[in-house]
Amino acid sequence: MFNVYDPYRVCFFGHREIENIAENEKALERIVQELILRKEYIEFLVCREGEFDILAASVIKRVTKRLDRGNSELTLVLPYSKAEYRNNTNSYAEYFDNIEICEVSENGHYKGAYQTRNRLMIKRSDLAVFCIQRESGGAFRSYGFAKRRAVSEHVLADCRVIELDPDKC
Secondary structure, eight states, rough: OOOOOEEEEEEEOOSSOOOOOHHHHHHHHHHHHHHHHHOEEEEEEOOEEEOOHHHHHHHHHOOOOOHHSSSEEEEEESSSSOOHHHHHHHHHHHHHHHEEOOHHHHHHHHGGHHHHHHHHHHTOOOOOEEESSSOSSSSHHHHHHHHHHHHEEEEEETTEEEOOTTTTT
């Protein structure tokens, strides 16, 4: 019999446009490096909706390569199947280790697809990283949802790192 375990899951959310990219990139590098070095196996859950999402995925790829550790995977979670993804499936598959289409948000109302996907990502994660620079928008609403499940919160640059309690909803 083999041992099956859940990986430590970390999700990332941020505004479409972010300021202080260099400062936030350094903070993300520190967060990702510490996680890779401390955790047995990590699944990084990312979106692809704006500057922060692209920055987070890039930092995860770079730090993973630099540390030469095989203890993580990068998963793109889409709210529904988008034309951009369907037209570029091979390039997405080359960049990300896994690609998921959130069935609940895909089958729900399109106006709530992103928030539904975000909440489900938070519910299945152990840690959430947010780059919040204003108190509005989808990332800020998702941050509020995560705060209700928070065990602790730390801030590096504009990145808010929330340890999540799996028993709180």
